[in-house]
Every structure is written in C-alpha cells, then in structure tokens.
Amino acid sequence: MTPEFWLNRWERGEIGWHQTEINVHLQAYWPQLDLAPDTQVFVPLCGKSLDMLWLVSRGHRVLGVEISEPAIRSFFQDHELHPQMSDKPPFRRYVVDELEILVGDYFQLTACDLAEVGAVFDRASLIALPPGMRPRYSDQFKAIVPTTATCFLITLDYDQEEMSGPPFAVTDEEVSRLFSDRYRIESLASFDIIDDAPRFRQRGLTALREQVWQLQPREDR
Ligand SMILES: C[S@@+](CC[C@H](N)C(=O)[O-])C[C@H]1O[C@@H](n2cnc3c(N)ncnc32)[C@H](O)[C@@H]1O
Incomplete structure (x- = not known):
C-alpha cells in the first residue's frame, strides 16, 4: 500500500471510507477518556475526516497527518x-485556529512533531494497512507518540478470506501483539455491523465486527 495507491484513490474520488457524519463511536465513547479539553489530539492518516472538527468543537487542539494534499485542500474548502x-520540511503545514494538518508521510514524523500530543484518535488508519505494514506502523507510533498519551482506536474484524482489504481485518490478538508492550488495552465496545454494511456484503463478507478500544499507557513501564 504505497503513497501512490492512496494518492490515486483520492484523485479518482474512490474514498468509500470517508464518513459524511461524525463517527458515532467517537461521540459515544470519547467522553469516557476524560481528557482535559485543551489536550492536543493526534489523528494519524486523517484524510478529510469530519471527526477532527468534532474534536476541535470539544475544545481540543488537533494535529492530523495526511499524505494527500488534494484531500486536505478539499477538507478546508468543504468547511469554508x-x-x-x-x-x-518534509511536510507542508496547514493551520487554522486549533487545527493543524501536516501534509506528508506518517513514517517521516518525529517525536518532536508530536511533542504536545496528549491523545490519539485512530479510525480507519491501522486497518488501512496490510498485515506486513502494521508492525512498522505501530513501531513508528510508539516512537513518536508521547508515552503518556491515551489512544482511542477503532478496528474492523472479519474473515480475511472473504474479502481483500483495505479495510483489512485486524484481530483482537493483533491489537494486543502490536500495542500491549506499551499500553493496557481495554475494549470499550464491540458491534456486529454486517447488516449496516451492504457495500461489504456485496464484496463477499458474511460477518463483520467493529471494535472500539482504549489504549492506556501502562504504568509499569
Ligand atoms: C482509509 S483512509 C482513512 C482516513 C481517515 N482516518 C478517516 O477516518 O476518514 C486512510 C488515509 O490515510 C492516508 N495515508 C495513507 N498512507 C499514508 C501515510 N504514509 N502518511 C500519511 N497519510 C497516509 C490516505 O491518503 C487516506 O486518506
């Protein structure tokens, strides 16, 4: 899954992952994190997610990173x-009020770029990556996200034999394998959503589970 893959998807307007409403799980479970309003929230692989605006509306500062510049231009245009x-360098930085977006490659971010981050919101980022790339994603995550930051993660799980990604299936065991050295992993909610996902049913899925996680920095580290 190269940057070109994603840039082409944006160019062709093939952005089936994009939600035109604020994510329901974010609205329902984010308050449980009980974060100070001015906490800066990192949104990796942010696309033009409306969730960033919801986080800003709650008083948070938001820092997104996205490889596609047209996506980010479109985001700002859509919302005037x-x-x-x-x-x-190597990023282009867009800032408006409490929202900052770095256009460039997630894998080129440094801990310095994220020094003020106090929380992470990952929806459709980890699951956008094929299995072979995920350890690199989580290694980079742990290298750049401050050790005290709490993370809110949404994953999908299904039989990978039934459909090819993205989005890819990420099992509970894999979340644990990727993150349990740094985080205490708590499942906040889990939903069977195949009936709400006709697009995926058409692609061959017979079952689909959406899982909402909180990753709390482990105190024993
Ligand atoms: C499946 S989309 C999810 C977007 C967003 N999280 C959402 O919920 O709408 C994945 C996004 O990651 C971006 N992306 C992929 N690889 C990237 C990378 N290495 N660095 C930054 N952005 C990347 C893609 O352009 C795409 O917008």
Missing part, C-alpha cells in the same frame, strides 16, 4: 476554512 500554509 482558510488555513495558513507554510513549509515544515
């Missing part, structure tokens, strides 16, 4: 926002 743009 007029960001300041500057170069922050």
